Amino acid sequence: MSVATVRLRPGGWFSPGVRKSNKWTGGKNAASVPKRTAKPSAKPSTKPTRNKVARKPLRISALLAALVLFFLRFFGWTLGLLLVATLLGSISLGLVYGYRALTTSTHFAVSNVEIVGNRQLSTPEVLNLSGVAVGMNILEVSLGEVSRKLQHNPWIESATVRRVLPDGVAIDIVEREPFFWVQQGGSLYYADRNGGPIAALELGRFVSLPVLILEDGVEPNWRLMEEWVRAMERLEFPFGFSEVAWLKVEDANILRIHLEDRGMVVHLDLSDWRGHRAIMNQVWEDLRSRGELNNIERLTVMSGKAWVQSKQS
Template sequence: MGTVWDPIADGSEIVGILNSSKRNNRRPARNSYTSPQRSTPSSGGGSFFAHVKSALSWTLGLGIGAALLVGLGVGGLQLHRLATTSEFFAIKRVEIRGTTHFSREEVLKAANLQSGVNSLTVNIADVEQGLRDNPWVLSVAVKRRLPDAFEIRIRERIPAFWMLKDGVLYYADNRGQIIAPVNVGNFLSLPTLEILPGGEELLPQMDELSRAFQAAHLPVNMASVSLFRVSAAKGFEVFIENRNLVLCIAAEDWDANLRRLSLVLSDLARRGELKTAREVWAADGNVWVVEPENV
């Protein structure tokens, strides 16, 4: 018996298959949206081990750093101990400059520097302070010259006068500041400074006045000055011993008074009358000359 073929039925089936295939191959619309698929959460085991590994690395690094610091500290202490006990740094030479009024032995004693002592153990500030305690020292600078030497530079106070105080004769500077007692070991012949009532207020001008006297080129030998007196009454009095002459300068406007005094002294010397003068006094814009018969 033969097979009967139904074109209508078969045709519709074929059409249905074709339509289904077209729907499956159709592209999504341009403005269509397809929600993403959610991933399944993974296990937390890997994250935990990563944190543990990071913590271990940090702890290990910290431990190594601490060990290095301890090692450096111990090594530094050992190095310091070796350096401060080594003969290589023992003091062998001390160079001293600027001293006139006290000896090398006095400087070393004041500085507390001894040959053979390790130079690294010496405190520079202590050395300078010990030297400043000496009344002759105005300023001091100390330098360490490794490995075995020191350099000491001293600026001394300059004595300008003798000054009697409480029965003791002292050296004093140009400002009338006491330096040290006069003794045989540091003897210098200097004029005596005498301070009368009110003279203390004039002492700050002493240094400038002394320099001005030296620069004025007066026709008298300033090396023959035996006494320098300061008072409120007469200002500054200078006694010239070899001429038996007293020069007086009023404290007020003393620089102008000194210029007038210099002119008058030069005129007296030119006329040969200076040798008869006993006192020349400059004050208030005038200069007075006192002769022996008028004293």
């Protein structure tokens, strides 16, 4: 028996071509399997798995399929199909009767309708437009249909309708706000801040507003017009909006404003209405302090300057 030359290597004793273990094996030259370092286990993911969510409908469908197969195998195909059809029909019939019971129950009869946001339209008018009546079943009220009916009225810009269980309906409307009168086809109409007509003047719904006159072929700068109207509402000018009898748009940015009670015409350039507002307020206060305000026939503020013209005696 010959002894093979051995060499020492890291990790144990090795003979030529054969890997030896450096562990005593009881006299047997058993080849050792190199140990593998265990990889650190991955941290459990915090993301929800989709399988758990998807299993629920699968289990329900599998249960229904198993139930159908049970009926078919136990009772036979003909009787099984008959029982399945009877079961499904009973469920459908129960749902129908349940829905009818809810929609005919006096517990869900409308007894209160809350309406907010109406200023031009009265509460009975809004209620009549909505089609909602006391005693209707609240579950049969179509919220979308009620909203569409309300928005057909020219005064209503938007309408939100919701149920207030068990017996209430809430209607929240946003009306179009009139700022002017405009003339179209020989009739006067209420118009919004952009000059858009809303509805014709009515005796039962009369609001005194200045008449807006547009020169032929002149398109006003509606953005500046709206800013000016808002400033007038905030009383940032020396005269109020209620004092204006009419105003005429002579150019995109030029307004001629007639103050009927004062017998005065004001020309205002809107291109720099904030700067011109400061000039007008200063001139107005100066004329008032000197007692000359009532003698002014024309006040012009444009291009950063102001001119006044006295009334002829």
